[in-house]
Amino acid sequence: MNDSYYILVKDEQTGPYTLKEMLEQDLDVNTMVLTPGSEEWQEASYVPELFEYFEEQGIYFPTEGNLANFWIRLLAYVIDLFLLSIALSFIARDYVIELSKSFNIENPTPAQSIERFKFSLALFVLLALYSTLCESTPMRGSIGKKLCKLAVVDADGRRLSVGRALLRNFAKILSSLPLNIGFLPILWNERRQGWHDMIAKTYIIRREA
Known part of the structure; x- marks a missing residue:
């Protein structure tokens, strides 16, 4: 034989x-x-x-059996958003409290609407930079992904470069508009990719450690 x-x-x-x-x-x-x-x-x-x-060399190939589904990815995102919110509450506590009051107003003034937009944009950019930093390090993902035992890799199973991680996270702008429709393909796509993953040619996998 x-x-x-x-x-x-x-x-x-x-x-x-x-x-x-x-x-x-x-x-x-x-x-x-x-x-x-x-x-x-x-x-x-x-x-x-x-x-x-x-x-053993830190290369995790994306396969049909280890691709992360939509729900575990959503959980990781919620964890990251929660941690980031806590960080913001310490860094800019007074501003966040004042802004949260305006979010409870049904008919905000133009100035309040602008502040809401600026805050939402700043939060997105901060989350994107945070995710980029984490994904391009040996962590291969944010704290939320780490806790959920997920890793972001390229098609060869390698850690993302800073450039590719940056492209992936800022491409989420496209996935978010309109109504976050670009995230939905993760539910049925065989490769479990959202639009931003397709653009950056990245995958999120489950790993044991």
């Missing part, structure tokens, strides 16, 4: 290797691998038995 693996190194086939021997070859996600019983070469990122190897 053929249980040998082969890999391409500088376009040259090397092997055969046992699985253990192959794992000692300093594989990359783009390393081309020929698995036992297969006649087609494929990237290492598509070989299931290598997933654990890459996870």
Whole structure:
């Protein structure tokens, strides 16, 4: 029975290797691998038995089985919003209290409406920058996502660059308008992506730790 693996190194086939021997070859996600019983070469990122190897390196591939659903993502968002609100109440307590009073007015004045808009915009920008910072660090996600055991990754399972994380979070403007419709595809999309995820080519996965 053929249980040998082969890999391409500088376009040259090397092997055969046992699985253990192959794992000692300093594989990359783009390393081309020929698995036992297969006649087609494929990237290492598509070989299931290598997933654990890459996870040890901090690479979490998005798969059908680990994509996060809408509800756990919503819970993580609510947690982040709650934590951010607490932070704002300490940083700008008097302003938040005064503004909250105007939100209870049924017919606000133009000045109050402008203040509401400015506050909502500032909150969005602050949340976007906070998420960008967290997603581009080894945390791979905000505190809310961390507590819900979620991680934001690219198609190769890698941590997001600052640029991609920034694109993802500011693209939420499109997902938010109108009526947050851009978040709804997460409910039925096979890849569990909102519009902002599609734009940035990112995924949110569940992980064990």
